[in-house]
Amino acid sequence: MSDSVAPPRPNEGGGYDFTRLVPQRSFGLKLMLVCALALAMAIPAGFVWAIFSSRAIAAQNAVYEVTNLQAGSQNLLGPVIIVPFERDVIVSVNTVNNTVNQVQTKTGRMVLYPETGEVSTDLVTEIRKRGLQEIPVFTANSVFKASFNPSRIAAEAPTGARLRWSEARVVMNMSDLRGAKDARLTIGGRILEIAPIEVTIAEISGQPPQQIRLLGASLGWTEEPVAAPLSAEATLSVSGAQNISAAAFARDTTIKLSGNWGSPSFDSGVLPDRRKVEKERFEAEWHIPFLARGVPGVGADLSIGAVISPGATLLDEGNPYQSVERALKYAPLFIGLVFLTYFLFEATSRKRAHPAQYVLVGLAQTIFYMLLLSISEVMGFSLGFLLAAIATVLALSLYAGAVFGSRMAMMKALAVFSALYALIYVLLSQEEYGLLVGSVASFLAIAGTMWMTRKLDWYGVGRTQPAPQI
Numbered sequence: 001m002s003d004s005v006a007p008p009r010p011n012e013g014g015g016y017d018f019t020r021l022v023p024q025r026s027f028g029l030k031l032m033l034v035c036a037l038a039l040a041m042a043i044p045a046g047f048v049w050a051i052f053s054s055r056a057i058a059a060q061n062a063v064y065e066v067t068n069l070q071a072g073s074q075n076l077l078g079p080v081i082i083v084p085f086e087r088d089v090i091v092s093v094n095t096v097n098n099t100v101n102q103v104q105t106k107t108g109r110m111v112l113y114p115e116t117g118e119v120s121t122d123l124v125t126e127i128r129k130r131g132l133q134e135i136p137v138f139t140a141n142s143v144f145k146a147s148f149n150p151s152r153i154a155a156e157a158p159t160g161a162r163l164r165w166s167e168a169r170v171v172m173n174m175s176d177l178r179g180a181k182d183a184r185l186t187i188g189g190r191i192l193e194i195a196p197i198e199v200t201i202a203e204i205s206g207q208p209p210q211q212i213r214l215l216g217a218s219l220g221w222t223e224e225p226v227a228a229p230l231s232a233e234a235t236l237s238v239s240g241a242q243n244i245s246a247a248a249f250a251r252d253t254t255i256k257l258s259g260n261w262g263s264p265s266f267d268s269g270v271l272p273d274r275r276k277v278e279k280e281r282f283e284a285e286w287h288i289p290f291l292a293r294g295v296p297g298v299g300a301d302l303s304i305g306a307v308i309s310p311g312a313t314l315l316d317e318g319n320p321y322q323s324v325e326r327a328l329k330y331a332p333l334f335i336g337l338v339f340l341t342y343f344l345f346e347a348t349s350r351k352r353a354h355p356a357q358y359v360l361v362g363l364a365q366t367i368f369y370m371l372l373l374s375i376s377e378v379m380g381f382s383l384g385f386l387l388a389a390i391a392t393v394l395a396l397s398l399y400a401g402a403v404f405g406s407r408m409a410m411m412k413a414l415a416v417f418s419a420l421y422a423l424i425y426v427l428l429s430q431e432e433y434g435l436l437v438g439s440v441a442s443f444l445a446i447a448g449t450m451w452m453t454r455k456l457d458w459y460g461v462g463r464t465q466p467a468p469q470i
Helices: 027-040 042-070 151-156 321-329 331-347 355-379 381-403 407-429 434-452
Strands: 074-094 099-112 116-130 133-148 169-174 180-187 190-192 195-201 210-218 230-241 243-246 252-259 274-277 282-288 298-300 311-314
Touching (some): 027 042, 027 331, 027 355, 042 230, 042 331, 042 355, 074 133, 074 230, 099 151, 116 243, 133 243, 169 195, 169 230, 230 243, 243 252, 321 331, 321 355, 321 407, 331 355, 331 407, 381 407, 407 434
Parallel strands (some): 074 243, 116 252
Antiparallel strands (some): 133 230, 180 190, 180 230, 243 311
């Protein structure tokens, strides 16, 4: 039998019947139509993405509201000594006729970090709710121990500097003072009263001096201190949300962090030297030597606290938005795989599926992502995925049985779609290997389709015989 197409012939109205030019059972054309419909499903998937984006933004706004009321991320700074100084400098002043040199008095401050320091911080965490959102907040209790070498101040001071020892202070800090609960300081065996203070940042690069707020206390010195080690102990109690870190406040610093939270992320610049993460608790320890610190141990007008600050972010494992976002990114792939499965059912059976039925299948998959998002917000991602997948797989399988008029088709669809949605969950769980899993699955799906349709009559020009059994 030839595959040629019969020429058009006149119809009863005198015109020509061009329908014979179009293959009546062309699986090739049907596959191209199915691919086009799969691409068209990106439109409703885009609307679901818009809904997801608005919900994710609302969740982030809830976090901002809680942190604005409670206090946000906290970076703790241990004891640091600052001593103001003044010195005379010669500056050139332009007059009408010439340039003259004048003596001006400039001010600055010497900053002395401890020789060695250790901070131990323990977190007590809890969950605050804002609508459907759950935001982890904490109370941090920190204990600092430090040892200073005051003789470094005069030794490293600029030439001609007159140190104002009577104004020497020891300062501590946190990034959000609204979270301050309690602060205590003992230095050289004396208990000092901690209070909010303002420290002047000297003029740099032509910019006017600025004021920064710290916690500090006067050291009560009247003259240069004796050249002997000066020990200090301090405690800070602060509240905050999401992230906690501690600055490497000494030339050689040990930082210990622990808390009753099972999903910390050590993403504050330096990974811990030792860590232990359990279901409901974690412990971590860092050692920051002087060479890795990146800031001198003493100097004029050093930036206070501009050093490495290891810490942890309290991840909310119940937050579903990251997982739902990854699922939506793979939506076109899995919609295409479901369409391909329906096409194989059609190609290997005597039943034909209408394009409108493919559209309904695509819309059912789109609704799956809406179900996933809405249920996950209330019950968590894993349970949300399970319920949404069960509902969608049952709907697709029952519909396949009805479309192709076979209980066997329904059972095959149930098995195939169950495996497909299980693959989606594995792909979302394996974030690092998600691309590999998706690529291999797509290749196997296409290779399987090529094998199953290797004997299929793709042209089907005017054919009336049933489809071959594959």
